[in-house]
Amino acid sequence: xxxxxxxxxxxxxxxxxxxxxxxxxxxxxxxxxxxxxxxxxxxxxxxxxxxxxxxxxxxxxxxxxxxxxxxxxxxxxxxxxxxxxxxxxxxxxxxxxxxxxxxxxxxxxxxxxxxxxxxxxxxxxxxxxxxxxxxxxxxxxxxxxxxxxxxxxxxxxxxxxxxxxxxxxxxxxxxxxxxxxxxxxxxxxxxxxxxxxxxxxxxxxxxxxxxxxxxxxxxxxxxxxxxxxxxxxxxxxxxxxxxxxxxxxxxxxxxxxxxxxxxxxxxxxxxxxxxxxxxxxxxxxxxxxxxxxxxxxxxxxxxxxxxxxxxxxxxxxxxxxxxxxxxxxxxxxxxxxxxxxxxxxxxxxxxxxxxxxxxxxxxxxxx
Numbered sequence: 283x284x285x286x287x288x289x290x291x292x293x294x295x296x297x298x299x300x301x302x303x304x305x306x307x308x309x310x311x312x313x314x315x316x317x318x319x320x321x322x323x324x325x326x327x328x329x330x331x332x333x334x335x336x337x338x339x340x341x342x343x344x345x346x347x348x349x350x351x352x353x354x355x356x357x358x359x360x361x362x363x364x365x366x367x368x369x370x371x372x373x374x375x376x377x378x379x380x381x382x383x384x385x386x387x388x389x390x391x392x393x394x395x396x397x398x399x400x401x402x403x404x405x406x407x408x409x410x411x412x413x414x415x416x417x418x419x420x421x422x423x424x425x426x427x428x429x430x431x432x433x434x435x436x437x438x439x440x441x442x443x444x445x446x447x448x449x450x451x452x453x454x455x456x457x458x459x460x461x462x463x464x465x466x467x468x469x470x471x472x473x474x475x476x477x478x479x480x481x482x483x484x485x486x487x488x489x490x491x492x493x494x495x496x497x498x499x500x501x502x503x504x505x506x507x508x509x510x511x512x513x514x515x516x517x518x519x520x521x522x523x524x525x526x527x528x529x530x531x532x533x534x535x536x537x538x539x540x541x542x543x544x545x546x547x548x549x550x551x552x553x554x555x556x557x558x559x560x561x562x563x564x565x566x567x568x569x570x571x572x573x574x575x576x577x578x579x580x581x582x583x584x585x586x587x588x589x590x591x592x593x594x595x596x597x598x599x600x601x602x603x604x605x606x607x608x609x610x611x612x613x614x615x616x617x618x619x620x621x622x623x624x625x626x627x628x629x630x631x632x633x634x635x636x637x638x639x640x641x642x643x644x645x646x647x648x649x
Contacts, residue, residue, distance in 0.1 A: 284298060284311070287315060287340075289315035289318075290317050292321070293320055296323040298317055298325070299323075300329070302331065303331055304331065304332070304333065305333040305359075305364065310326060310328060310336070311340070312326070312342060313342060314342045315342045316343045316344075318344075318345055319345070319350060320347045322348040322350050324354040326344055329355075329356055330364060331357070334364040334366075334390075335365075336366075337355055337367070339353065339368075339369070340372060341371055344372075344373070344375075346375070346378075347377065349378040349406075350376060350378060350379060351376035351378070351382070351383035352375045352380075352383075352403075353370075353374050353382045354384075355368055355383070356384075357385075359388050363388060363390050364390050365391040366385075366386055366391070366393065367391070367393045368393070368394050369394075369395045369397050370397070370400055370432070373400045373403075374401075377405045377406060378408060378409050379409055380410040380411065381402040381404045385414070386421055387417050388416075388421060391423075392415065393426070394412055394425045394426070395429055396429050396430045396432045397430060401435070402434045402435075403436070404435070404437055404438065407462060408437065409437045410440070411434035411435050411440045411460075411461075412440070414441075414444075416444070418446065419447040421445060422448040422450070422451075423445045423450045424450075424452075425443050425451070426453045427457065428453050428454070428481060431455060431456045433483075435460045435461075436462060438462060438463050438464040440460050440465070440467060440486075442464070442465075442468045444469075444470050444471070445474050446474060447471070447473045449476075450469050450470065450471045450475070450476045450477070451477045451479075452467055452477070452479070453478075453480075455481040456483045458483045458485070459483065459484075460485075464488060465490075466485040466491060467490070467491045467492065468487075469492070470492075470494040470495070471495050471496075472497045473497025473501070473502055474495070475503050475505075476493045476495050477505050479507040480508055480509045480512065483510060484512070486514075487514070487515065488515055488517045489514045489519075489521045489542075490512035490520060490542070491506055492518075495525065497526050498553070501527065501528055502528055503530070503531070504524045504529075504530045505522075505529075507532075507535040510537075511540075512538065512539075513539075514543055515543060518547065519541050519545070519570075521549075523550045524550075524553065525552050525553060529558075529583075530557070531549070531559040531561070533560075534561070534562040534564040534565040534566075535564060537567060539569075540567060540570070541570045542570070542573075543572045544571065544572055545571040545572075545575070546594075546595075547576045547578075549577070550578075551580045551581065554581060554582035556580060557584045557586075558584075558586070559585075560576055560586070562588060562615070563615070565590065566590050567589075567591050568592045568593070569589070569592075573596055573598040574595050574598035574600070575595040575619070576589070576601045579602075579605075580605050580606070583607075584612070585603045585605050585632075586611075586612045587603045587612070587614075588613075589619070593618070595621045595622070595623070596623050598621075599621065599626045599628070600621050600625070600628055601628045603630045603631075604632070605632040607634070608632075609635045610632060610636045611631065612637075613628055613640075614638075614641045614646055615645050615646065628646075
């Protein structure tokens with residue numbers, strides 16, 4: 283166990299460096315003193331080969347002055363079940379790679395949380411604010427920043443969370459999340475479930491939120507819940523896609539504006555079975571896209587779009603809902619649908635399924 287209250291500086295290496303070759307546990311706790319790494323090393327470095335790694339940083343800044351992450355933890359044991367848990371209690375800054383960089387080859391949980399307000403920063407254009415990943419099919423990833431107001435900024439992605447067959451979950455709170463050359467939030471799995479829940483803090487990046495399941499045979503759903511303003515500075519406000527048979531959904535968890543330079547919301551399922559749902563009825567959410575306002579498409583399943591606020595499109599359609607196969611298409615909602623270009627207000631189409639626009643007694647048909 284390493285418990286550091288004061289400042290620690292590595293003049294040519296890490297501020298704190300630990301390694302465990304077996305399955306023993308690692309516990310690191312820091313306090314009000316700054317923990318600083320130099321010479322291409324992180325402020326805190328923890329290596330394990332299967333044991334549990336627990337890091338709790340205090341109010342003192344944890345940082346790297348060289349080309350390294352601010353806080354770095356890695357489990358290299360492919361057969362190890364040990365979890366990695368990082369809890370930030372203040373500011374963390376990494377010049378390169380990430381502010382907080384946590385990964386595992388084992389089957390355990392990779393988890394990043396926050397116990398107090400602070401800023402997590404990846405400075406260079408190649409650096410993420412938070413990077414959490416597993417390369418094990420059974421490993422799971424969780425980034426949960428709802429416990430405090432944490433501002434996250436990356437020169438590349440704000441938050442990057444990647445898994446394989448296990449679940450990948452990202453939750454943000456009142457703090458803003460900003461990506462530079464990359465996404466605001468980039469969450470992906472190859473077969474596992476991907477869940478992104480944003481809070482009231484604004485999220486922005488090339489795509490504001492990118493949630494992807496690339497597993498063709500994977501059963502994992504892709505679910506994005508939007509709780510505030512979300513902006514795609516060069517792409518989509520929210521992009522949720524899957525190659526698997528489970529549901530792709532984008533729903534409203536709080537009021538705000540979802541805005542994309544391309545589409546406001548792009549929800550797509552390329553599986554022969556998967557359905558797509560965009561349901562913004564839970565709060566008043568305005569959607570604006572440089573191309574389509576809302577684009578929702580399923581190859582084999584049903585498509586449902588329900589709006590709650592104004593939808594505005596540029597060169598494309600206000601709402602573009604498509605089922606390429608036998609799926610049914612349903613579009614309904616309240617609020618205006620405006621197209622500034624040559625597109626249609628609402629386009630709804632299915633190859634052989636049913637198409638319904640509006641609902642008697644409410645929405646477009648009953649307003």
